[in-house]
Amino acid sequence: MGQLFFKDDHWKFMSGDSSAWANPSYDDRHWKKANSSLRDNKALWKAKKGWFRLKFNLSKKSLKTDYSLIIKQFGYSELYLDGKLVATTNTSDPQDSASQLRLMQIPFTVQDTNTHVLALRYSFRSSPLYYASTDEDAFKLWLEPSHQSMLNQLVNTAWNAGVGGMLAGLFGILSLLHFLFFRANSNQKVHLILSFATLCFTVMFGLSMVDGFTGTLTQKSLLDVGQISSIHLAFGSLLAAVYTYLKRRHSWLFYFIITSLVVSFGYQCFIGPFPNGQFFIPFFLVLIDYIRVSWLGKRQGDSHNKLPWNSLRFSFFALLLLILSGIIMGIVQGLTGLGDNAFILAFVLLIFVFSVMLSIPIGLSLSLVQDYTHTYKSMQLNLEEVQKLSAKTLAQEQEKQQILATQNETLEHQVNERTAELNQSLETLKATQAQLIQKEKMASLGELTAGVAHEIQNPLNFVNNFSEVSVDLLDELQEEREKSPEQQDPELEQEILADLRQNLQKITHHGQRASSIVRSMLAHSRTSSGQMEPTNLNALADEYLRLAYHGQRATHPTFNCQLITDFSTDIPTLNLAAQDIGRVLLNLFGNAFYALHQKQQFIAEAYEPTIWVSTTLKDLKTVEIRIRDNGLGIPQAIIQKVFQPFFTTKPTGEGTGLGLSLSYDIVTKGHQGTLDVTSTEGEGTEFVITLPVK
Template sequence: MMRPFTVLCLLLLATCSFSQTIRMSSGKSGISVSTIQRDSTDTLVNKPFRLAGGNDINGAHWRFKEGDSATWAGPDYIDRHWVKTITPKETLRGNKALWNSGKGWYRLLIKAKKEAAEEPMNLLIKQFGRSELYLDGRLLAKVVPFRFDSGGSQRITQQVALPITDTNQHVLAIRYAFRKEPTLFAELGEPPMNLSVLTVSGGLTGYYLSESFGVAIAFLCAGIFSTLSLLHLLFFRANRLQQINRTLFWAMLAFAIAFLADFLSDVTPTLTLDSLVELAGKLGFRAGFALLLWGVYQYLNIRAGWFFYSIVSLVTIDLLYRTFVGPPPDYIDGVAFLLSFIDYIRLSWIGRKRKVADARLPWKSLKLAILCIGGVFLVAVIGGIAIGAKVLNVNFDILLVPIFMLLFIALLSIPVGLSLSLVQDYTRTYRSLESNLREVEQLSARTVAQEQEKQQILARQNETLEQLVTERTAALDQSLTELRTTQDQLIQREKLASLGELTAGVAHEIQNPLNFVNNFSEVSVELLTELEEEQQRPADERDAELEKEILGDIKQNIGKISHHGQRAASIVKGMLQHSRASTGQREPTDLNALTDEYLRLAYHGIRAKEKTFEVNLVTHPDPGLPAVAIIPQDMGRVLMNLFINAFHAVQERTQQSAANAGTYQPTVTVTTERSGDKVKIRVHDNGTGVSDEVRNKIFQPFFTTKPTGKGTGLGLSLSYDIITKGHGGTLDLQSEPGEFTEFIVTLPVA
């Protein structure tokens, strides 16, 4: 495994070295970098820089001195003691003397070529700060950005005419200054100015085309990586389990920010913004490489080890060093990226050895990048040899186009390769889902056919069931008819039983006044006979006092006869009212009177059946009880049922006590009272009580604890419905088996 790694690393190092050589030695057409020779005193003497159309004079051997003096612009000034080889394109941070002082002078000896002297030339200045240009001590132009002195932008691009029409030696002096501002990034890559010598006829057009090409490439890269970032974000939202899409989303976004920052660094107006943009660019590139490498680990399902975390640590240290200290030494610059590339080669080789086709994609992307870098090497070497041997009569700049395109493809091959691999995953998943969908559709068709068959079977079964239901419904209707008939008979029996008890009670009640009427009638007849006999005697023998006394007795008897007759009439009237059908309309009623009346009726009714029945009746009427709107006939039925049940309970316990030779005093207590906006009627007996099992069923229709033929089980059920549904009240039961039973009727006052 080490042989491929060794070859790839050597190839990478050779390519980097060659690229560095190209950057150091290549230039645009007409550039003639001045050579340095030693004079007899072993001091460095600069030869004049020879100007031609299209010269980039930033690479010429300039001299620099910090500070400011008007005499430094003169052609006779001796500048041998100035700092050499510091050009105006050297970064502000790189030129420590200029950074500390904030101003300085640049000087350069120039001499126009013969062909350049025949055509007017301009000096294109792309500047950060302010400057004054002098040619042979004479002021050519002042290049000052608008609002420079008021804290505005320090950038300006301006053309200045070079009035050189001969081939003599001239002195170009630049007086430069910039406004110092707070910076957030120590490795500030902003140069004071970028100078280009252009011909009036067409040099400016070529310059702007070159600038536009660079801007277009930066925006193209930013657009490509932004699109890839959005693509991976949509992939991640579609499937959040695939974490690599989230990693690649952040990686592509970081690269997009880095390329955008690379463009913005050339247009930021102040040092503060420029340092912030450069920091964002450096951070974006490093974060993008780290996340991209981490995405390869995720893609191949390889656990990151110490080597990966060492690379991340080196990248972090490199960024912190550039942020707080400055540019790192040249011998360690790019080590972190080289190690990242080596780790990517290692991971790609591991993926190549796997049998899974998708795992080979990182290796394929790597091969494409290596082929592109190899192409750059071949184009540069072969093209340079051909141009040097005059085989190709073209400028070396022509070779930069294929070189740049190959490098561009190499740069995009790795991230785009990973993205395309994930797209293939989604394509394969989509095809698998499409195949599964077809299978599901086939299964659905079979299921529908089976379902139709089931529906037919169910239809036949439903027909059979409907016939059975029809037959059973007829049987149930007949049973229901018989049940209703039986229920009507039971209700009729309950009514007859209640009517019998009521009739017996009324007969017993009427018997008393009738006995009085008969007795007083007989006595009155005897008194009248005696009075007739007394009146038939002679006048002298008649006793007037006796006649008067007899007439008084007769009058008194007639009054008693009338009283007891009215009493019997009132009893008959009450019986008629009780037997009359309920009108359903409520009437204000005195509950004390109604309770007392039906208590006596119930008592005489049971006395008519059981001559030996004895009970102690106790009443506690509330004298302040208001009249309550009720249906008197319905409430009378309820009270009659409660009283009869109480009498039966105490009668049963009396029989049990007699059998056990115990002393028991049967008592029924009736109490009326008011409780807030309600009135209560309590019917309490000290009879046998009600068990818990019976208590849960006592209000159910047809449930009775009486012997067969003694009750229908509808009395309490009807009473419950009359109280709760007819009058909006409640009927509650409290009982202790063997001790007592108490029914509580609660009615609203209003």
């Protein structure tokens, strides 16, 4: 004979405490039937203590075996058999934090078939819960043969730990494999998702190994949170994995199922357990959508997309075994009458139930591993084929290398000859470019020289005039000194000396003016060093405007022009390469005067050539110089070309075409500014220079 269990639905319960309830003759017909679940027995859950009573009798066949009574309970109790106390544990102490798990084996002394009464005085210690659906069996009582009772407990513990450890290890290995596959190819996100899903299963089964050893309700609730959250995350990740693998867009059904998993976990965690087995509804929806998406992938016809559907074959096989094992269990139970003692068959049935539940992640993982293996073998075959082709073409490549080496020598010789020719052409081009630039400088220098000659004439005239007057004054002073002391006029001498001093100061002033003009001309003729120095922009613009104007008049004496300046007094001292900016201004002024002179020759009616020059400070960040004339203007067809090197509209011999190009480079590259032009043909042209304030 095997184990004999006292059925849960035969127990009666009454909350409260009375020693009379242990009496076998006590009338308990008004007591309510209740199982041993703490959560389902609301009266016990509220009162934390009460009495259970059970009437039973043994068959004659059972009396032939010497039994021991096994009590496995959560809490504290006193067990009475026919009113006699046969087992007891410590009384529940609300302040005691020790484990409430108890497992006892006591001798069972019933030796007849009469009706007997078991009365259990029970209490348990409540503790904080972190999971609203936490439940625990208050107690389990059953009979086992005395000679194998302890062995059965060890076997049961080993079976439970073995199954949990086996499943945790299996899913742990799958999680590690998928993570390694993802590390090998990070583009396959499905392996990362499956690694997380199988890790959740690993955590769930790992926690199940210690489920039977939680000694307090707090520990039990924390364990339940870990297990329930793991299985919800695992199933949600499995559904996400099949969507990712088949590259399907997440539909409203996917989000609905994920939401149902979240709601399911939240409801059980904060409200309580689902009634009537509704706990499995979200997982059933995951299974349905998994099958649907897998079927859609199978219909695409690609062997790659058939993998999720093929993984379901393991599920169908496990379900078939589950049905067959149930049939076999029923037949064995009917033939042998084992009843509740058919432990092995029940365990096998439990294994198949787990197989059906876990066949989807295992099947999908194995299918992906198989696909990875096939891909690896295919790559290996391709590699071997490539190696054969490489060996076959190696000889051809060597022959080609010899031919290429000969051709390379020929080409290298030709390249050297062409390179020498290009270097010679480049040197010639550089020399020509330098000559053109020098010609442009000399052209501007010629314009500057004419202006300088006119400008320097005025101070020289003053120097000559004051020198002649000073000589006359010296003669007069000499005559006065030669007179006798009585005839000398000291006041006249002082007056002559004062006039001489004033004349000398004016001679010095105009000499310095002439010297300044000469220095400007020399600076313009020399190569620019590009060195920045503080510069008065208004003075620079005014000086070069006058020089350019006098240069134009020296070339064309009949030319007259109105000069209108508007120099802002807010312009600060700027760090500029004054020599370079002067060259830019001289070029722009020279072009303006040329355009005005050309228009003056072509237009018969009254026409007054005019140049407007203005400076403005913009937002304290930039200075703007505007040079506008009312000359011929530039046609729109060529205005985009005016800054190109060697482009000119002047007749041959009158311009190099480098003036505006060099000016543009000086402003934009040398000073990080801008040089823009706007023009209306027949009305005039305006150049705008913008320089940053530094």
